[in-house]
Amino acid sequence: MRKITFVTLCLLSIMATAQYTETINTNNPGLSQGAFAVGNGVAQVEGNVFYRAEQHDLQRYERDYTGLSMQLRYGAFMERLEFSYIGTFASVNQMDNRGFGNVETSFSNFSRSTLGVKYLVFDPLKFWGEKKVNIMSWKANHKLNWKDLVPAVSIYAGANINLSDPNSLTPPNDPAFSPRFELITQNNWGRWVFVTNFIVDRITTDYPSYEWIATMTHSINRKWAVFGEYQGFKSDFYSDDLGRGGLAYLVSKDWQVDASATFNFKDTPTVLQFNVGMSYRFDFHKEDERISQKKNLKGTGDDSGKKAKKDKKKKKIDF
Template identity: 85%
Template sequence: MKAWTQKILFAIVCFISMSTAAQYTETVNTNNPGLSQGAFAVGKGVAQVEGNLFYRTEEHHLQRYERDYTGLSMQLRYGAFMERLEFSYIGTFASVKQSDNRGFGNVDSKFSNFSRSTIGAKYLVFDPLKFWGEKKVNLLSWKANRRLNWKDLVPAVSIYAGANIDLSETNSLTPPNDPSFSPRFELITQNNWGQWVFVTNFIVDRISTDYPSYEWILTMTHSINRKWAVFGEYQGFKSDFYSDDLGRGGIAYLISKDWQVDASATINFKDTPSVFQANVGMSYRFDFHKDDEAISQKKNLKGTGDDKGKKNKKKKKIDF
């Protein structure tokens, strides 16, 4: 057999083995409390609900208006067909009170609608743990085990494709003349470095409309222990409708292997408008996963977690 034929067959075998590898984690794999998506799917047969109640205030010094938002953001996620594939609905609904000071006296108004309603799917293209295997432990050198390897810099990579849905005739929370359907695409990366997890999202949204948007989200999470975790996040986006830079931080607590609660706050770095937002949220997993193999991770944010329970001794645990 020719060498190039052998290489092609080897690549096909590697792809098949990677596609069937388990992405299921022993604890809830949630995107809360940040806004980025982790690279890993929830796992085949797993249904998950993630929600946030939020309060947001905006003050625009040039246009002389103030807005108070109260609302709910949610993610409904389900793993189906294979471990690497996840289907989701992501939505944000807000009720807004606005005070307009541009005329002779204040003009108050109220409106409410979805600022986002997206149905989509995410697929894990590359998992470095499955490609290279578990990192070998040097029993003779603690320093060698702590040393950063170049392979640790290679992230897991996923792609996401979705459709924004806006069936309302007028919506003050979306760009003018927003169509009923528009596309959204994301490139997602994730590095797991022990107690630290680094996630990036690069997003193109509404690219077929009059107001395309380009976004980027960088999220770093750190596990304090098996129950508590903290995170910091930077989000930037640019479009002719609205551009901004946001900083976000928060904390999460793992109540059980299927249930997490969290809180976070967001600010921006300009006054057109100035933004402050507070969130409280939770994530809950309905676990109908059948695979005997599980990946045990040390972080309960962005698809990582660790759990003291060892009820299913058939599960193979891989710490990273």
């Protein structure tokens, strides 16, 4: 569920079990994590290549980044649990325009390398059951219920790994290991999915970072989806506000491709980035028991019990 699969949430979430979905459940594109795991027995690869241009007016440098971001996700032991590796590797060419001439340098390293685990604390679909369809009222099926405002909630804990010293893409004196924690929420509103991430990163170091990400995804049809995302972070090492947008295309139930662009709102430095990515699922999931609504909605649902009593009474009269 992404974001529940980015493309398919709105169309197939009703048919899904608590975590597992009939089509790939990917975090691509964008940087937020969805609240739901990939599903027990599912292994998934999500990656993208990117180009990023930065220009800093005060420090008078220009940087060109080319790199690869990836997520390796695996669901094991239970539907609510997911293990992951999230990494970003970049090669940077920098031109310094200070003094009487230009100085060009280049370097490359991991800006992020994190092993982590995510656990679904609360699933509204599991708690309240699947919403029944009212065949007599279109309005009843599409009206907003207060339960729809209650999100799924997950927690994430990870360990940042930095075995390079120095590393120009991480804060100064960054230790070999540092913690990362996230609180993740997700609302599924038909064709719309809203995800938030609240992040505390490197809190035991000299440069702790506090981040927040909000992502809205809209499924256009069975194949195409679009998204918009806001990301903010604050740290003594680097702070910024980023806007991000893009689209995704579902090639098959296990394969998605996507593209996105990122920009910011300041000139210290300016940021412009383009990503092209794909996600692929290796599905070894075993079918679980389907979630169902405990009580039927008024005016809908299964009247088979009443009908059986009525038929039984009719038979007695006929006899």
